[in-house]
Amino acid sequence: MSEFDQSENQQKFDRIIMGYCLDMAQQALGKTAPNPMVGCVIAQNSQIVGKGFHPGAGHPHAEVLALKEAGEKAKGATVYVSLEPCNHYGRTPPCTEALIAAGVAKVVVGMIDPNPLVAGSGIAKLREAGIQVVVGVLEAECRQLNEAFIHRILHQKPFGILKYAMTLDGKIATTTGHSAWVTSPAARSEVHKLRVACDAVIIGGNTVRRDNPLLTSRSSKVDNPLRVVMSRSLDLPTEANLWNVDEANTLVFTEVESNREFQQYLRQKGVEVVEVSSLTPAKVMANLYDRGFLSVLWECGGTLAARAIADGAVQKICAFIAPKIIGGQIAPSPVGDLGLIKMTEAVELENVSICAVGCDYLLTGYIIFD
Ligand SMILES: NC(=O)c1ccc[n+]([C@@H]2O[C@H](COP(=O)([O-])OP(=O)(O)OC[C@H]3O[C@@H](n4cnc5c(N)ncnc54)[C@H](OP(=O)(O)O)[C@@H]3O)[C@@H](O)[C@H]2O)c1
Ligand SMILES: [Zn+2]
DSSP states (O other): OOHHHHHHHHHHHHHHHHHHHHHHHGGGTTSOTTSOOOEEEEEETTEEEEEEEOOSTTSOOHHHHHHHHHGGGGTTOEEEEEEOOOOSOSSSOOHHHHHHHHTOSEEEEEEOOSOTTTTTHHHHHHHHTTOEEEEOTTHHHHHHHTHHHHHHHHHSSOEEEEEEEEETTSOSSOTTOOOTTSSOHHHHHHHHHHHHHOSEEEEEHHHHHHHOOOOOOSSOGGGSOEEEEEOSSOOOOSSOGGGOOSSSOEEEEEETTSOHHHHHHHHHTTOEEEEESSOOHHHHHHHHHHTTOOEEEEOOOHHHHHHHHHTTOOOEEEEEEESOOOOOTTSOOSSOOOOOOSGGGOOOEEEEEEEEETTEEEEEEEEOOO
16 A cells, blocks of 8 residues: 555544544533533544543543543554643643643644634644644534534634524514414424524513423423523513423523512522613623523524624524415514615625425524624
C-alpha cells in the first residue's frame, strides 16, 4: 500500500471514529447545560479500548471516562475527542493533564474550544508535552452538534430556536384561532424530539388561553424542558395543563405587580413566578442565560415571535409546512409585525435545508444578522 493510500485510510478511519464520538455525545442531548456535549474514543492499533461521553454538568468529562475504561491501554494510544480538551481547573482538573499523565501518543480533535480566551490552549499544552495533535476532523458536524453551546459562549445568551407549524398559505391557526392540528402526527413527534434537545420552551399568554398546551416531550420529567410563559397581564385561566408541574416545571414571567393574587395561586401550585419591569424577550433570555441554559425553543404565536426576532432572541427557524390551505384574511401567521415596509428589508436566512416529515415538510435555517 502506498503512503498516499495509507493516509487516505487513516483519514477515513479518523472520520468514522469521530462520527462515533458524536453519536455518543448525543446521548446527553438536552442534559448538559451549561456544558457542551462531548464524546471521546481511545483507539490502540485500530482497536477501541476506551470510550465515554460527558453526561452533564457536575459529571466527569468524556476524556476522563474514556481514560478510565482504557486503563493501561491508553499508553501510546490515539484519543479522539469531539471538542478540544479543557486546560483549566473547573469542577474537575484539566483533561489535558489527565491525557499527558496517561501517556497517550496522539489526540484527534473535532473542533477547538469556541471561547476565544481559551481556544487552542489545550492543544498547545498537549503539543508541548510531545503529543501529536490533529485538529478539525468532522469539524462542521462537531460545530453543528454544539451550535447552542457555541452561541452561548460567544454572545452570553442562550441559542433561540423559533418553531412553528403553518399551512401552505402561511397560517398558524384558522380565523377563529383553532389550530389543532396544522401538521401530521409525524411532524408533531419531531417537535417532541426538539423539546428534548432544549432547556426551555416559551409561549405567550394568548397561547395558554387559546390552546392550553402541555409542552412536554411526552416522556419522563428529566427529559422535559422548563415550560416558560410570558404574560404581561397575567389574565390567565385558573385551570391549565401548564399549572400541573408533575411532568415538567413551569416558570411564568410577568410585569411587576401584575395580578398579585394570581401570582400567589400559581406559586401554591408549584409554578415559579418572576416579575420583570417592561417584560421583553431579551430580558427573559438574559434570565435563562443566568440559569445556565443553552437552547430555548420559542413555540409562541406571531405577536411574541415578532418581538423575539426583533430582540435578537431567535437564531434558528424550524418551520413545519403542511401541504394544506386554510385561507382567511385575518387568520394568524407565524410572525406578526416587524415594522418592515420594503421586501428588501426582509429578515433573511442562510444554511437553509428542507426535509420531508411524514406528509409535511420541515424547513430549517439560520437568521442572518448584519
Ligand atoms: N401553529 C403554531 O405553530 C402555533 C404556535 C403557537 C401559537 N399558535 C397560535 O397562535 C395564536 C396566539 O398567538 P399570539 O401571537 O397571541 O401568541 P402568544 O404566544 O400568546 O404571544 C402573545 C402574548 O405574549 C405575552 N407577552 C408577554 N410579553 C410580551 C411582549 N413584550 N410583547 C408581546 N407579547 C408579550 C402577552 O400575553 P398576555 O396577553 O397574557 O399579557 C401576549 O398576549 C393562538 O391562536 C395559537 O393557537 C400557533
Ligand atoms: Zn475536560
